[in-house]
Amino acid sequence: MALAPARIAMPAEARKGDIIEIKALIRHPMETGYRADARGQSIPRDIIESFVVTYAGVEVFRMELNPGISANPYVVFSTVATETGELVFTWTDQKGAATVERKQITVTG
């Protein structure tokens, strides 16, 4: 079940052993739970809690998110190009709803 529009920027190809930079962005209000609406009612917390990246089935990066992460969370990280395969990016919110994006990478050499 998709949460929201999400995008990944990463090279489609790399040489084995290269360190590749990956950028991830997802649309999400990251409601802190500390704000009040126009009527003064408290707006409940609604945040993405985790962002996990697997590469050919192996977890290579994980981020724990709290309300201190800005709305529309953006993260830049890196991983070593080890083999041709699929990277799976999963954002999970506090209710367990997940957005998943997949990217293929071709690794040569």
Next chain:
Amino acid sequence: MPTRREMMIGGAAIAAASLLDAPGVLADNQIEAAIRQRTGGAAVHSGRVTLGIPQIAENGLAVFTTVEVESPMTAGEHVKAIHLLSEKNPIPHITTFWLGPRAGRARVSTNIRLAASQKVVALAEMNDGSFWADEKSIVVTIAACIDGG
């Protein structure tokens, strides 16, 4: 009721006292507790970690932050995790990045929220159990016009 003169002198004294905090020596506040929670009281070394954060944040809602840790990122020697901790946010723990040798290099970036001018600490946890940190102070300016919608 103190006179205005007395209040101004008192206020200046409080301001001066906080300026006297030696850099790197954290006041006993939430950030120290947050660090202790993760280190279990182990020593925290300075060096190796660079917290890249502007000195002045145009807006506390999205402050671009980069943390870089010197590490070969091999199976034998690597950064396990990088924690970002806040002195004045309602929740001291901003985020944790879990890395490992597959990362290739220990450098991460994200946008964080900062509730007020404060100290931010980047705490790196190594696979050998050692902890290294960098601390920066940041001034958070508030937009001139609060929207109302």
Next chain:
Amino acid sequence: MARERSECVSALSAAMLLLLAGWPGAPAQAEEPASAPTSGTSLLSPDLKAMQDDDFANPGMLWIGEGEKLWQAKSASGKDCASCHDDAAKSMKGVAARYPAVDTEAGKPVNLEQRINFCRTRHMGEQPFAYESGDLLSLTAYVAYQSRGLPMNVETGGAAAPFFERGKALFTMRQGQLNLACSQCHVDLAGRRLRGDIISHGVGVGYPVYRLEWQGLGSLHRRLRSCSFGVRAVQNDYGADDYVNLELYLAGRARGLPIDTPAIRK
């Protein structure tokens, strides 16, 4: 993050006092200074400018991605935007630079949001999108984005002239409890500081804009509503005639400035 609404009042009151106390003759009827208006983009910090320029990191692009999908979303009648307009990159190029424009059927100027809704009601047999809804914002941003980099070039004469004049009157009219005219800040004091901000010229060439304060994308009318709020004037409804007239005036002031959509603002 607790924010005091009174901060804005006190900030603007301070500005007003400066104006009254000794700022040389600050009339409500202000003339444009020798320096032409510039986009608020020039006031961004290096970090925010880098975010705006990065087509991946710019959060506004998330809405534009949605807009691209909506462009090809089939309506009940079987039509989508592409049925008439084909590839937006070609057909929509230059369009945002000409809006607001007078709509002959409506007999008054309409902005891009309203024009999109006219397409929906008149040509697609659809209900209009609610103003400020995610869908309308996404589609408006997508259309405006096709004109990114192109100079603003609205028609302010001919049929548009009386509405442009009305917009100009609104821009220079003192209003609200704080009794301030747009021009007093955005012409007379443009470039000076208001607390942590530098006052812009208020040209609005980057809309819909990703505003950090909103933590999301928003329209020019949303911004105008907060301007009204800022001087404690009555906030018009989204799409109100006077906001469109003002939008037309602002677009005329911005003639020649490149469109920035999706801009990032504080």
